[in-house]
Amino acid sequence: MVTTTPRSTRPHGNTDGFTLVELLVVIAIIGLLVGLLLPAVQAARESARKSQCKNQLKQIGLAMHNYESSFKRLPTGYAYTPGPEGNALGHGWASFLLPFIEEQPIHDQIDFKLPVFHADNQIARETHVTTLLCPTDTVSPTGYIEMGPDRWAMGCYVANFGPPDLDADQEQRDGVFSRNSETKLSQIIDGLSKTLMVGERVNGPFRAGIELNNHFEYETTWAASVRDIDDPTDDHGHMTLFQTGHTPNDGLSDDRDVSASHEGVAQFLRCDGSVYAISEDIEFEVYNAMGTRDGGETLADD
Secondary structure, three states, X not given: OOOXXXXXXXXXOOOOOOOHHHHHHHHHHHHHHXXXXXXXXXXXXXXXXXXXXXXXXXXXXXXXXXXXXXXXXXXXXXXXXXXXXXXXXXXXXXXXXXXXXXXXXXXXXXXXXOOOOOHHHHHHHOXXXXXXXXXXXXXXXXXXXXXXXXXXXXXXXXXEEEOOOOOOOOOOOOOOOOXXXXXXXXXXXXXHHHOEEEEEEOOEEOOOOOOEOOEOEEOOEOOEOOOOOOOXXXXXXXXXXXXXXXXXXXXXXXXXXXXXXXXXXXXXXXXXXXXXXXXXXXXXXXXXXXXXXXXXXXXXXX
């Protein structure tokens, strides 16, 4: 018996596959799913970056405590000695911490007896240090602060000068770090867990894109606070220190304040080595009190 294969009931010339309308629907669904998933992916990535930033601050905290154990004091905010061109040193707190954050080779390239702007210190001051860079900051990892013919590798972490005005008295000792400071942990009477040690600062234009006192941008480095070529009396202490002049991430913050890359918060290392994110909505009086080491303020437990 002969059998035959039934012919397809589909119209002549029609083959299996997507029609144009079906393809467009699939593309639209994929686009919708990507649109829904992308914010979640970005949030997850930022969470990872924030966690890495937190871990780096913890490393800085451990280095601070190891330094204090070795030298019986914390590193100076930045070194100062007067000279004809202003500050004849300038080396910042992070320069002294380099051996304690596994950056001995960079430390060995610095001649601390010479000004930080000396040619012998050029290689070190132009080197970016990963531990001192917040991964959320897209500017600082490859950016430089330029001062006349010299340039300085950017950093993202600044030490607590406290109140009141960093430009008014560079050797004010209300906070933990200042020019030529030699603070001991035992001198932080307000409590190590209640006192700020290091905070974050981005580089680039001020948050609100405004001009403040002829300044337009944050200037944050790890290596030094560098004398102003045009005004030798200006140490540029803000390059390594922060004052509690505005709450974190305030739209009116300037290059002396804390301004982080993270949405709604800035992360801080406290003097006990712990790291906390502080909301930009914190009351100014509370934040300012956390900037003093011996102010006698009473702060509630976290």
